Amino acid sequence: MKFTIDREEFVQGVQHVNRAISPRSTINVLTGIKIEADTDGLTLIGSDSDISIQSFIPVADEEKEYLQIEQPGSVVLQAKYFVDIVKKLPGDTIEIEVQEQFAATVRSGAVVFNLNGLDPEEYPRLPKLEEDQSFKIPQHLLKDMIRQTVFAVSSQETRPVLTGVNLEIEEGKMTFTATDSHRLAMRSAEVETDASLSLSNIVIPGKSLTELSRIMDDAEDLIEVVVTETQVLFKFDRLMFFSRLLDGKYPVTKNMVPTQTKTDVTLERNDLVQALERALLLSREAKNNVINVKTAGDALIEITSVSAEIGKVQENIEVASLNGEDLRISFNGKNILDALKVIDSDVISIQFTGAMSPFVVRPQDHDQMLHLFSPVRTY
Amino acid sequence: MKFTIDREEFVQGVQHVNRAISPRSTINVLTGIKIEADTDGLTLIGSDSDISIQSFIPVADEEKEYLQIEQPGSVVLQAKYFVDIVKKLPGDTIEIEVQEQFAATVRSGAVVFNLNGLDPEEYPRLPKLEEDQSFKIPQHLLKDMIRQTVFAVSSQETRPVLTGVNLEIEEGKMTFTATDSHRLAMRSAEVETDASLSLSNIVIPGKSLTELSRIMDDAEDLIEVVVTETQVLFKFDRLMFFSRLLDGKYPVTKNMVPTQTKTDVTLERNDLVQALERALLLSREAKNNVINVKTAGDALIEITSVSAEIGKVQENIEVASLNGEDLRISFNGKNILDALKVIDSDVISIQFTGAMSPFVVRPQDHDQMLHLFSPVRTY
Structure with missing residues (x-):
């Protein structure tokens, strides 16, 4: 294999695929990046x-020529060092040549790296997917939907299916749901698809979505x-970007x-954010994150939190509207x-259904x- | 004690003194900030x-009134939470009141914190220093001198005196020296002082200078x-800012x-920086940071580094001038x-005195x- 490539383009590609690689993989060849040059x-x-x-x-697009391939071929190079090496090369282009025993020579400007490569034949094949179940969604919207749900997945492996986000499609509407059984986040959006497409119990690992999100930008495409x-x-x-799905039945x-x-x-969302951040300074120390809220008149709610060691905090927030029964409730403020x-909205509404029942926060x-949140018993 | 204070001014003061506090101090009262209000x-x-x-x-300066003191007094409040609390308070001013048992009430906007305080009488007194040995130096220059030497102090406690920077003054010239016995950094500057002032073996802990540097800015004062x-x-x-000095005789x-x-x-300094960064990618992995340099003709030096696991790197740097004997030398590139x-200079000079002797790098x-650096034996 021998080729010369635009450095910037190569660095970006290497950084993207590096996101999938775990340096501690027990399968040696997976600690590397597979590089394959063809015509x-x-x-x-x-x-x-x-x-x-x-x-x-590609060899070239409308704008520019990226690549000159002198000899097709492939190699696997250890990702941990290769990413840093290509980032720090001095030239505008990089030449890579592989000789016997997967010995790779990387040249750029006055710099020559000789790197020990691995056998590309040992690298596992990517899955071939039949494309009969598919839909389209703008990049920025998918990125938003991930951000707005993935934080709520469970971090505990006791119920593995809860470490993923559940994807459902019904009548052109896609819904993402994540829950760790104490809280639940749900976000939906219209997508471009065949009206007959119906998907359920498609559970994508939270970690996969987090990595996917990092290589996405706010583009409309x-x-x-x-x-x-x-x-x-x-x-x-x-x-x-391929991810395996989680087995098991999503609740x-x-x-x-x-x-x-x-x-x-x-x-106002921001009023509540700031009050919770202050109250959590104390309850975080108590390690339970418990915050108490009670209604205090027509247009006030009172927020308190206590730590035996540090002390307590109490503050009142003016609300835009407050209707229904008086309430005292405690919850995990974090x-x-x-x-x-x-x-992303400036104003939010909260629907409580009693001190011991789940409550809903919406834009x-x-x-x-x-x-959706479960309250916490404090007695 | 009771006072009302400008929040911004108070936050800055609290953040500054917090730099000295170690949350893991075994002396309980030192985990707190002492606050003392007088007229x-x-x-x-x-x-x-x-x-x-x-x-x-101060209560006020030419620009502004900062402080209203209703009742003088003092208290010690736990730094770990207090810093975050005052940063997150909503109002432009903060009122602090201390009642019995050092119970402090902190009010700002619609927020009230009740904090458990500690007895200020238990707080150690600051040393009283006789001011007969003193000099003056612009803030930005002191900050530069710290940055340019403190990185070279020893991190090992086997020779405690080497964990500090040695300060000397002779004929109005101040010198900072730091060494870990493999490398040495020396920086001097003229200072404003009585010409008769002569100081030597004043060893300031590196950690103290690092903290000092963090509260300094690039001011001329x-x-x-x-x-x-x-x-x-x-x-x-x-x-x-007080620091104890290190005991013992500085070499x-x-x-x-x-x-x-x-x-x-x-x-060019930057040419060498970039070549070393590339070469260190390999020798860092080998954990010894060994880089090899040899002269290669009239105006070229060759830099190489090897890692058994990853491979090797070789590059040539064009130099502005190269005089004297041919040389091969190895050193700790980091x-x-x-x-x-x-x-801070763009061009540097290096004086070698042979493959096994110390060499000097200067702007x-x-x-x-x-x-000053010791070379490394590689055979």
Whole structure:
């Protein structure tokens, strides 16, 4: 194999596929990046067997020539060093040549690296997916939906299916749901698809979505999502992101959302964020994050929190509206804060259904998102 | 004690004195900030017994009224939470009131914190220093001198005196020296002082200087430095920074600097920085940071580094001048890189005195700084 490539383009491709690679993988060849040159262009692959990322750099596009391939071939180079090496090379182009025993020579400017490569024949093949179940979604919207749900997945392996985000599609509407059984985040959006497409119990590992999100930007362009029994594939212009799906039955969450309300509060999101951040300074120290809220008159709620060691805090927030029964309730303030931080609206509403029942937080300006929380018993 | 204070001014003072506080101090009262209000203003103190920082906020200055003191007094409040609390308070002012049992009430906007305080009588007194040995230096210059030497102190406690920077004054010239016995950094500057002042073996802990540096900015104003047998005090406008000095005899370093040279190289600092960063990618993995340099013709030096696992790198750097004997030498590349990063000049010169002898790196445009290194044997 021998080729010369535009350095910037190569660095970007290497950084993208490196996101899939776990330096501590027990499968030696997966600690490397697979580089494959053929007449169409260069293909880079990184994988930790849960996630695989493939990046393609064409020989040229309308704008520019990226690549000159003198001799096709392939090699696997250790990712841990290779990423830093290509980032620090001095020239505008990089020449890579592989000789016997997968010995690779990397040249750029006055610099020559000789790197020990691995056998590309040992590298596992990427799954081939049948594309009969697929839909399209703008990149920025998918990125938002991930951000607004993935924080709520469970970090505990006791119920593995809860470490993923559940994807459902019904009548052109896609819904993401995440829950760790104490809180639930739900976000939906219209997508471009065949009206007959119906998907349920497609559970994508939270970690995969977090990595996917890091290689996405706020672009308007459509991403194609292909779903099979065991895999999901996100297809970008020059990038393919594969993730395995989680086994198991995701809990039915629709009936969990209360349909009536006893106490209804509307307030500025930022007022609540700041009050919770202050109150959490004390309850974080007590390690339980418990915050107490009570209604205090027509348009005030009182927030308190106590730590035996440090002391206590009490503050009143003016709310835009407060209707229904008087209420005293305690909850995990950090969970609420996590949710408030992904709500982009300035005003939120909270529907309580009693001190011991779950309550719902929503943005006030649209109904595509809700967050559900269990209260905490404090006696 | 009861007072109302400008929040911004108070936050800054609290953050400054907090730099001295170690949350893991075994002396309970030192985990707190001492707050003392009298008719002149408010004094804040933080200390870990090695470093003490005192910040003073006057009742008012020409610009503004900062403080209203209703009742003088003092209290100690736990730093770990107090700093975050005052930063997150919503109002422009903060009211603090201390009642019985050192119970403090902190009010700002609609927020009330009740905090458990500690007895200020238990707080150790700051040292009283006689000001007979003192000099003045511009803040920005002191900050530069710290940055340019403190990285070279030893991190090992086997020779405690090497964990500090040695301060000397002779005929109005101050010199900072730091060494870990493999490398040495030396920086000098003219200071404002009585011509008769002569100081030697004043060893300030590296950690103290690092903390001092963090509260300094690039201002032109003069700082007064007061030196005693066991303590040094840096006096700012409203801040006093005390550090204990290290016991023991600092090694005599003047004779260590070679006076003649066998091979002399002048080159762009940035060319060497980038080549070392690349070469260190491999030798860092081998954990020894060994870089090899050899002269390669009239105006070239060759840099190489090898890792059994990854491979090797070789590159040539064009130098501005190269005089004297041919040379092959190996050294700890990370040590050189640390020094190059604090040299602000674009061009540097290196004086080698043979493959097994110490060599000197200097900026080319002034003689107030030098860095000395031992080579490494590679056979």
